Amino acid sequence: MSEHKSTTIEQRLSALGIVLPRPAAPVANYVGAVLTGSMLVVSGQLCFDATGKLDPAHIGKLGASSSLEDGKAAARLCVINVLAQVKAVVGSLDRVSRCVRLGGFINCQPDFASLPQVMNGASDLMVEIYGDAGRHARSTIGVAQLPLNALVEVEGLFEIH
């Protein structure tokens, strides 16, 4: 994807029609992301939409009221919120030299095993945006519950230059 060389990541986001939301303000004594050396650790982000709200389809558990497509869309939103935190802390999305890891937490019924398909909503967007530099290590698990009963939460680890 040689086009990544000549366009900025922000231009790439625009081309994809993605507007970064205002990064969700932590409501407590923690922060959205911490830079240590060349490593940026991003807090788990929920699937808030561009207005900072949880769409009703992105609340609850996979395997109950929400569909696989809802899950993928929610995971994609989490990544957008992760990137909003990246930008807030390091200033420009072009400072990311690699997405090192994404951790995906899926709020699900105990019998819902299509977790990778849900998490692909996050991974696919990361690669759409960053190309090969977006190919990350990943862990995906199904959890009993998430903050605000959100459908998906994604945390990130980035290499910054």
Add this chain to the structure above:
Amino acid sequence: MSEHKSTTIEQRLSALGIVLPRPAAPVANYVGAVLTGSMLVVSGQLCFDATGKLDPAHIGKLGASSSLEDGKAAARLCVINVLAQVKAVVGSLDRVSRCVRLGGFINCQPDFASLPQVMNGASDLMVEIYGDAGRHARSTIGVAQLPLNALVEVEGLFEIH
């Protein structure tokens, strides 16, 4: 919080009335924390009290028998145990230049969504102790179960100088 400059972290703990317990000895082939470069990775710590026991109020699931206050107190205890591991491995709590990340695992019923409030018990104490250097990235999830049926487990990542 300029007072942090002139007092040691141990003095700060004393002022808060906190006595670090003997770090919980791993009962298997793992260790409490590993230092790699300037990064200290601390194993998930349970909510043991100062005598190394789990208070009955800190066993079980949030949303069942335990209250939100129990959960916050348990998360606070986890941080105390995390710091005991930090001290055991790097010698002095003053070597921490930043708490980079806390991961909070809350043992809960599938319908208990007040997870951030529980985890605030951990985050608040970290900032009470370290001031701005204690402001961390954080991921909070609700899990199906924890070792020993403990109410909360917290893992940590620290930058050491």
Add this chain to the structure above:
Amino acid sequence: MSEHKSTTIEQRLSALGIVLPRPAAPVANYVGAVLTGSMLVVSGQLCFDATGKLDPAHIGKLGASSSLEDGKAAARLCVINVLAQVKAVVGSLDRVSRCVRLGGFINCQPDFASLPQVMNGASDLMVEIYGDAGRHARSTIGVAQLPLNALVEVEGLFEIH
């Protein structure tokens, strides 16, 4: 364990009768492991056997149909798959100077608390293979579900030289 000095890790694996499987190919836009600086981050690995299949005893939840021994064996398999990813990315298992962390996710019933015993299957093998350099920080949690309804998933963090 001075023998570790004179034998390679691959020789050690052979002596233990362990054959590394072909590393599981991620079925999406992520990779098995990412090297950033001297840190190798390995994706969560499921308990696939040497033929890349999930044994029926390693599917489902601890506390339901699977025994503690099944769980330990599954956790051990996860580590073998983690090491297959390490080798695939850095070329030789001898480049590992330390296993820094293992994260263990156990698919379990909400009342199954013997999680550390299950995860010992992973930790014990790591130390059998790497000796003291295999002693890692560890977090163990019980989760609502895992990809493919696998019994155990383990992620890893390694220091590479």
